[in-house]
Amino acid sequence: MRAIVLPRFGGPELFEVQDVPPPTPGPGQVLIRIIASGTNPVDAKLRQDGSWAGLKPPVVLGYDASGVIEQVGPGVTDFKPGDEVFYTPEIHQNPLGTYAELNTVSASIVAKKPPSLSHEEAAAVPLAAGTAWDAIVRRLQLRVGETVLIHGGAGGVGSFAVQIAKAVGARVLATSGPDNLETLRKLGADVVINYRSEDAAQVALRETGGQGVDAVFDTAGKNVIPSLPATRAFGRIATILGFNGDVSAFYPRNLTLHGVFLVRERRRLEELTALIERKQVRPLVERVLPLEKLAEAHRQLDSGHGRGKVVLTVGRP
Amino acid sequence: MRAIVLPRFGGPELFEVQDVPPPTPGPGQVLIRIIASGTNPVDAKLRQDGSWAGLKPPVVLGYDASGVIEQVGPGVTDFKPGDEVFYTPEIHQNPLGTYAELNTVSASIVAKKPPSLSHEEAAAVPLAAGTAWDAIVRRLQLRVGETVLIHGGAGGVGSFAVQIAKAVGARVLATSGPDNLETLRKLGADVVINYRSEDAAQVALRETGGQGVDAVFDTAGKNVIPSLPATRAFGRIATILGFNGDVSAFYPRNLTLHGVFLVRERRRLEELTALIERKQVRPLVERVLPLEKLAEAHRQLDSGHGRGKVVLTVGRP
Numbered sequence: 132m133r134a135i136v137l138p139r140f141g142g143p144e145l146f147e148v149q150d151v152p153p154p155t156p157g158p159g160q161v162l163i164r165i166i167a168s169g170t171n172p173v174d175a176k177l178r179q180d181g182s183w184a185g186l187k188p189p190v191v192l193g194y195d196a197s198g199v200i201e202q203v204g205p206g207v208t209d210f211k212p213g214d215e216v217f218y219t220p221e222i223h224q225n226p227l228g229t230y231a232e233l234n235t236v237s238a239s240i241v242a243k244k245p246p247s248l249s250h251e252e253a254a255a256v257p258l259a260a261g262t263a264w265d266a267i268v269r270r271l272q273l274r275v276g277e278t279v280l281i282h283g284g285a286g287g288v289g290s291f292a293v294q295i296a297k298a299v300g301a302r303v304l305a306t307s308g309p310d311n312l313e314t315l316r317k318l319g320a321d322v323v324i325n326y327r328s329e330d331a332a333q334v335a336l337r338e339t340g341g342q343g344v345d346a347v348f349d350t351a352g353k354n355v356i357p358s359l360p361a362t363r364a365f366g367r368i369a370t371i372l373g374f375n376g377d378v379s380a381f382y383p384r385n386l387t388l389h390g391v392f393l394v395r396e397r398r399r400l401e402e403l404t405a406l407i408e409r410k411q412v413r414p415l416v417e418r419v420l421p422l423e424k425l426a427e428a429h430r431q432l433d434s435g436h437g438r439g440k441v442v443l444t445v446g447r448p
Numbered sequence: 449m450r451a452i453v454l455p456r457f458g459g460p461e462l463f464e465v466q467d468v469p470p471p472t473p474g475p476g477q478v479l480i481r482i483i484a485s486g487t488n489p490v491d492a493k494l495r496q497d498g499s500w501a502g503l504k505p506p507v508v509l510g511y512d513a514s515g516v517i518e519q520v521g522p523g524v525t526d527f528k529p530g531d532e533v534f535y536t537p538e539i540h541q542n543p544l545g546t547y548a549e550l551n552t553v554s555a556s557i558v559a560k561k562p563p564s565l566s567h568e569e570a571a572a573v574p575l576a577a578g579t580a581w582d583a584i585v586r587r588l589q590l591r592v593g594e595t596v597l598i599h600g601g602a603g604g605v606g607s608f609a610v611q612i613a614k615a616v617g618a619r620v621l622a623t624s625g626p627d628n629l630e631t632l633r634k635l636g637a638d639v640v641i642n643y644r645s646e647d648a649a650q651v652a653l654r655e656t657g658g659q660g661v662d663a664v665f666d667t668a669g670k671n672v673i674p675s676l677p678a679t680r681a682f683g684r685i686a687t688i689l690g691f692n693g694d695v696s697a698f699y700p701r702n703l704t705l706h707g708v709f710l711v712r713e714r715r716r717l718e719e720l721t722a723l724i725e726r727k728q729v730r731p732l733v734e735r736v737l738p739l740e741k742l743a744e745a746h747r748q749l750d751s752g753h754g755r756g757k758v759v760l761t762v763g764r765p
Contacts (some may be wrong), residue, residue, distance in 0.1 A: 270704070379690025383705030387587070392701030444531055 132151050134231035135425050137312035141276040143429035146230075149193070154227055154235040155205030161238045163216065167254035167420065168229040169195025171287060173222070173412045175432035185224035193229035193260040197244055197253035199448065210445045215244040215448075217437060219257035229254075230425060232446055245407040250416070250448060255440040256291075256342045257415035260403050261293035262393045263350075266369040267299065268402075272345045275300030279342045280335045280358065283351030284320055285311035288371060290439050292348050293318040298411040304338060306331050306351075311438050318415070332361035339363070355388065362386055386445045415439025451548035452742050456505045457497045458722035460746035466718055467700035467740045471544055471552040473521030475639070478555045481761045482531065484571035485546040485739065486512025488604060490539070492749035502541035510546035512536050514570035516765070527647050529728065532561040533764075535713060536609070546571075547742060549763055554665040555607075559717035565731070569764060572757040579710045580608035580667075581687040585719075587706040592617030595661045597652045597675065600668030601637055602628035605688060607732040607756050610635040615728040621655060622646050623668075628755050635732070649678035674704065679703055715739045723749050732756025 132153040135146050156186050165278040167364050174192050177184060181192075187353045197217040202209045210216065218241040229232060241302050266288075283289040284305025295302045299318040305320040306326055313321040331354070335344045340395065343363035349355055349370040358368055359380040369389040381388065393399075406412040417439045420428055427439040449470040452463050473479040491509050494501060498509075514534040515528045527533065535558040537545065544551060561570045583605075586591050594611050600606040601622025613620045614636040622637040625644055630641040641651050648671070652661045660680035666672050666687040675685055676697040686706040698705065710716075723729040734756045736746055745758040 184636045254493060265702075270702075358525065373696025375694045375696065376693045378693065378695070378705075378707075381705075382687060382690055383709045385582075385587075385709050386707050386710070388695075388698075388705040388707075390695075390701070390703050390705075392702050394702070414622070416651065 132232040133422075134191045134227075135422060136189050137178055137192055140152075140178065140182070142425040143178070143426040143433065146429070148423060148427050151231070151246060153233045156202055156207075156235045158205045158208060159234045159237055159239065161200050161207055161216075161241060162202040163196065163198045163202045163234050163236065163241075165196045165198040165229055165232060165234055167197050168193045168283045168443045169254040169256075169258065169442045169446050170428045170443065171195060171258050171434060172432055172435075173258075174260055175429055176235055177222070178297055178429060184222050186226070190226050191228045191231050193231070195254050195256075196234060196447070197250040198234075201233065203238070210238055210241065210362045215250075216241045217244045217253040217257055217400065218242065219261060219393070229441070230422065236350060238398060238413035240395040242404065243398045247403040247408055250252050251419050251444065252414045252416055254442050255416050256403060256407070257400060258393060259287040259440065260291040260295075260369060260412065260414070261395075261399045262288050262400060263295050263390060264403060265323055266348050266371065266389070267292055267295045268393045271300050271348065271369050272365045273299050273346050273399055278302040278304065278339055279346045279348060280331060280344045280361065281305040282326075282331065282347070282349045282354040282358075283307065284318065285314045285438050286350055287440050289350040290314075290318055291412060292350060294348070294412045295406065298406055303390035304335055304344065308436065312423055314415070314438055335361035351441075359386065379415060416442055418442070419444060449549040450739075450747065451508045451544075452739060453506050454495055454506055457495065457499070460495070460743040460750065463742050463746070465740060468531070468548070468603065470550045472554045473519055475522045475556055476524060476556065477521040477526055477552045478517050478524055478533075479519040479521070480513065480551050480553065480558075480559060481518045482513045482546055482549060482551055483567035483765050484513040484514050484574065485510045485760045485762050486571040486573075486662040487745045487749060487758045487760065488512060488575050489749055490575075492746055493607075494539070495746060501539050503543070507543050508545045508548050510548070511539055512571050512573075512575045513546035514567040515551075515553060515763070518550065521552075527555055527558065532567075533558045534570040534717065535572055536710070538712060547760070549741065557712040557714055559714045559721065562721045566723055568759045568761065569731045569735050571759050572733050573720060573724070574717060575710060576604040576757065577608040577612075577729065577731070578712075578716045579605050579688055579708060580612050581709055581716060581720060583665050583688065583708045584609055584612045585705070587708055588665065588684045588686050590618050590663050592618045594663060594679045595619040595656055596663045596665060597648060597661045598679065599648065599664070599666045599671040599675075600624065600641075601635065601707060602631045602756050604669055604754060606667040607631070607635055608729060609667060610637050611729045612723065614721055619662065621648075621652055624679055625753065630734070631755050647673055652678035676703060708741050720754045733759055735759070736761060
């Protein structure tokens, strides 16, 4: 099968189109013919050096896909060949990602593709929207009527977080650079904040009469500590990145900090599908490129300035 | 009335016995004749410099008391003179604490004294046990069958935390210096850890088959970051102090950090009374001193090595 191989860790120019042996599904696994593969910031991090995740080059990266079941492994009863599905495979020590024509994955983390989405749209969903759901619903437990501040609201995870927070019934304050403020408005943000020219914490305090927001979600990094004074007593802050510094301000006001890292499960994808089919959530696809242009997609990931997602077309439905 | 006044911020030698005008209860307040006053580490911090809490010397410190209702203010119907009560007054901008013969306080944060406790024992409860309850029950939501690691298990807050965690039905790993290991055992700790000679995180991993504990409570400070690798995925960590450093290890395993600071409410005291009367929780009183020996109590607070609490006798029942 055709795959994009990374022969060693480094820059986007290293990617090579290669013909590699197709995988075969083991017990509990399905073999998927990939139609579209998503890209995520973690791909660029792994390309640079994926040893922290147990990866050893040569590897095929890619952790989001939409496609068609080609074959089911022993014991798999909930799918049949021809089913259209989407999923995000595990990263750790997985040498074959979704930048390839075929991929095997545990059936337990695969779900039927949302019918109203194209494969390109569906491939933009699992990792980013799953992470946004885990942060907003599972960990922050955001409730109707609450106010949330989302840092990086136009990015891959952030654009889903804004929509999921609106679906919850919350009031959404979201930040982006000046180019993406209109995107934030279209996603449904109630208050848009240009982080280049405004202090998000000050806006959050002003918008809540000095009380602070109920919850904060940092998808961009380095916003946890600056957000502490803008969060109400017993407020919650979630981040998908680590942070470093003086956290002393969090205990006198009974704040809670959640570190969020997606747990793959079919149920999460089905929960997202329900929102997608009700038109409450829509993936924000910025560009669609053929698989061969992967290096170009990675250059955009490296820039750190995305508006939604870059998706790769791999095959035909 | 007789009170111990701190004329300016500084050392324990500054305390002076003075005769000061007695307070009168405003609407919703009660006037309490104090029989015993507790001492807490925060008292020493405020004595050194209480400007962060809005205190301006001269002040009377002290934030735990047990005593008798002397008079009720306008609108108070749930207490009458002669009722035996215990409570922890608010700190911020409160110039009159419990190192005095009389004190006024909002009736809403006062509760009937646990019948089975002396006033000296009851005065050791509200702030420390309330904080331990908030951490273990409200924030960590520790459940039966879970394992918790409590740093500083023989201290004021820690000794209550060990007992409350046992009452919850959890397995308790607790740390102390070598002098207090026997105290930890008597409080009910299942595994005692000498923090001078053992690495608490390694013991926690060993005791949980490498999985990590479900929850951690740091009552001593500087144990949050070292505890991250000893906490299971989706585990929870609570602290009553700030911390500073690299928190990157908390997000790949979906950890949650809770900053805990007691919220005064009568209900909390009633919940504790239920545990006390069922003999599930008992205050650990190390020393009882007359109010005049306050400087000696503060020298012990300054040393940072307490076994439970030092309580001051103020009046007679």
